[in-house]
Amino acid sequence: MTTELTQNRITDLFAHKSERLLNVYFTAGFPHLDDTVTVLRGLQQAGVDLVEIGMPYSDPVADGETIQQSNNRALENGMSLKTLFNQLAECRNEGRSGNPVTVPILLMGYINPVLQFGVEAFCQKCREVGVDGVILPDLPLDLFLAEYADTFREYGILNVNLITPQTTETRIRHIDAESDGFIYMVSSASITGATTGISESMRAYFERIRAMNLRNPCLIGFGINNHETFDTASEYASGAIVGSAFIRHLEQNGPSPEGIRNFVKTVRA
């Protein structure tokens, strides 16, 4: 095992860029099993800054209907962590396409499949295929720190934590102190895909967080679905995360690079 870790792509990204970053989520193996790398390359070509790949799960409690359905479809397609790592294995290399994937990659999903895979084996695989960070919403920070933080650190994998409008200031400070990479700011009290538009109270919350001057940059997610919401989020944070809206795009238009480019262009404008 290598002990000399190269720099993390997420950390590198934020060192060079701090405004209007766009992170796009999609579910691995959706709409079709073999679409994962096609979508990933499409997003890179379209110029997104980070890509968040969903590890499908049978019981995604923090997700709304759109992402739930994409999870179900991916599982029906036969997606698993093993398959996902196989799909990602060559993407960082030149390969046939002569088009290596260089964009920072996060895996987002729920803790149970990771536990069954084995946390250390999971981190090792992430390292091997070039995954830079992980978002596991049902693994709370205290349990992560007590049981898994050392393993993640050993393999250079970032664990990205969430904050919400209800998170207390003390806890936000604690999360900030224990986070590397960025903080995922959930825009409102909701599951994914459940909101439309950005309200005044959300702006007040964004402002409150901005005024805290956290050591980590923040990306705002949940309810970011078009140019307007992306722009507003970018006023207050380093950028934003689009999920359900992109899943709907894939559902309707499939994984064509041109379609993805248009989608990203519309959001970024």
Place this chain on the structure above:
Amino acid sequence: MQTILEPQTSFSVSDAGFYGRFGGAFIPEMLYPNVEELRQNYLDMIADPGFQAEFWHLLEDFAGRPTPLFLAKRLSAQVGATVYLKREDLCHTGAHKINNTIGQILVAQRLGKKRIVAETGAGQHGVATATVCALMGLECIVYMGSVDIERQQPNVDRMRMLGAEVRPATSGSQTLKDATNEAMRHWINNPVDTHYIIGSVVGPHPYPDMVARFQSVISEEIRKQLLVKTGRENPDYVVACVGGGSNAAGAFYHYLHEPSVRLVAVEAAGLGVTSGHSAATTALGKPGVLHGSRTILMQTEDGQVTEPYSISAGLDYPGIGPLHAHLFESGRGDFYAITDDDAIEAGFNLSKLEGIIPAIETAHALAALPLMNLQPDDVVVVCLSGRGDKDLSTYSKYL
């Protein structure tokens, strides 16, 4: 008046919310403030004399406690031991579920919540929740799998009559697991004014412990009643069915630290443990995380949660409360798995022998008696968790 607080020992929950290696609070950050608010307050709240007075008053005058401990003479003769039935089926609404919902509605009021959300499988917990919401004048939303809504229509009508809104859970297998997911999502979307009344000893800490404490009235009464009837507080066996495991947790609670009392948990084998249509979690499951706690759950090699099957909607759950996972792993509990057919037969058997039609869930516990190698001087208490009225359409297929 008795307190429902017990000293902490190895089968009690740890400060961090674990039973052995099971339990904890594996929840998204969106639920953290709610669960943390509950965790910080629940012990003081339920220890408060005012709370205790109201809780016991409602258990007695509203729910009909204490429930009888009945010596089942003909059943005893049949199984060759002394068998007592703890008659939770005589509780208001027809099952033990009301013990927990009374406790939790008092907690919700003290937390200043305006709305209640709950999940339900067979509908018993949904009815018990709708009942206490009507009593207290709180808005009530119950998520129920679409499949369960079809097969438990009388309970759906009861909930609606009590003023609750029943919302179908249309994701996944459209049963209890999915109803629980939807209730959790609802809570994420409504974090400030809503309390989630979980119906079993599952979910993130402090739910398993809080629900077990509210259900512990069952074993508290068993101890007193058995002493009067037999001169001893401790039976040799306490037997209960386990889906999530709330009636079992309540019946075991005051015996957890009495090693002479064997704790017998009975799961649903469905069509047979290895048939692919089963809910025998400890036989088929592995450690994992579901609905906020680390426990034993039925899952694929890839960690996807498996759809369970049982003829009884109340045992149709792929997990088990973390306390029970710990009882299983530590060997403190004996676990049996009973098939649909054996459960139905045990239901008919009790009906004819003792004049009591049990819920099909409960019938699983009764079906374990012949497997336990009972001796003539053994004293056995079976938690008769619910009545069979709701199951007549299923039973009638076997008439």
